[in-house]
Amino acid sequence: MRITVRLFARLRDIAGLAELTRELPDGSTAADAWRELVEQFPAMAAYNASISTAVNADYAKMTTMLSDNDEVAFLPPVSGG
Amino acid sequence: MRITVRLFARLRDIAGLAELTRELPDGSTAADAWRELVEQFPAMAAYNASISTAVNADYAKMTTMLSDNDEVAFLPPVSGG
């Protein structure tokens, strides 16, 4: 399946991209997508413990199973206000 | 000595006057001025326990000694805001 990955704030800076697409095996979870991302961008490993994720613009658990065409967002700790 | 008495809110309504002048013996206190007022307007006795006073536009104790030309204000419980 094909998913869209959205990156924000420093994650976006690390990747140099706000959005990328990935081919993942069926049954992959958000955590799988994250692991693959960290392989490509090792600096992101610093966020392993602090990352949040959203699937199709709703907060989700890292264990959430992904489907074809899903948008997975990885969110570093927030600082609005 | 001659003093000016200022009345506010329901005290003003009871007296039908916002301001009146009084001749008091030397050595009189704000409490003396209040007692005389209550004699003239017995309905004010309801405020004996809740009245505040100000002398020349500063909060004062009822035991404050008055001087000629002082302005004494009697203030029912406040309700600003």
Add this chain to the structure above:
Amino acid sequence: MQSIAVTSDPLRLETLVGLVSGSGGLGAIATFVGLVRDHNQGRRVTHLEYEAYEPLAVKVLEQIRGEAGTEWPGVRLAVHHRVGRLAIGDASIIIAAASAHRADAFAACRYVIERVKQIVPIWKHEFFEGGEVWIEGATANPQDDAARLEAVRRTCA
């Protein structure tokens, strides 16, 4: 416009905010607007009239600002209280508190409204369907430390 005022003119929130703004060190402004409600204790209110002992009211508002400055150093405060006839929905008081951080701005703003209700010589004359009544709240005693501490407690500081 003075940062502390008792006035018969309509109050404007932008004015109060402007009075506490203007320093790049400020990160938070908390404001409070008191409005005339259309009912009170089961009565249908038609309008209010506020009366003040104005020179003392201004002095006491200055005292309250001083107290807040001791409790939350660096907070900038402005308070306008309206007097005269007010319609339903009109603002009777506006308070603005600006500070580097939000906790102080919220606390100082809340403190001021609590203290106003305790000790500022202003009275609310309520006109309702079928009558009128002077609202009487707290016996004003600016030296009463228990009241001051109760106001501090309500700020959650």
Add this chain to the structure above:
Amino acid sequence: MQSIAVTSDPLRLETLVGLVSGSGGLGAIATFVGLVRDHNQGRRVTHLEYEAYEPLAVKVLEQIRGEAGTEWPGVRLAVHHRVGRLAIGDASIIIAAASAHRADAFAACRYVIERVKQIVPIWKHEFFEGGEVWIEGATANPQDDAARLEAVRRTCA
């Protein structure tokens, strides 16, 4: 104007107050304005850039308003958060809370800013003399009940 918005337009306090006004039963409006400060942790800040995951940010702001409505029934709330480039002194967020009584208005207003800082997907990119840094605060977890209760605690409710 929507009562909840994430926008690159300058924020206006009058707009937020207007969004929660309009009922004769309201006696109190509390507002909070967050401003861009000229310094942070010893750095001289030149400007900020705020970035949002906008569709989720709007949903989470709605969730926060719902939480506040459960905690303080009847409170009317509006929240606008700005994104894009902000200068020193610009408003980054404005919250307005209207209620019959002041305690609920203050509490709901404070609650919203605490929750925004906990869970709304918005990030602050700080530009200062000599560099830039992404500010990172709380790991966003909207299901974390301990965080929610901490926000309630800070309102002093």
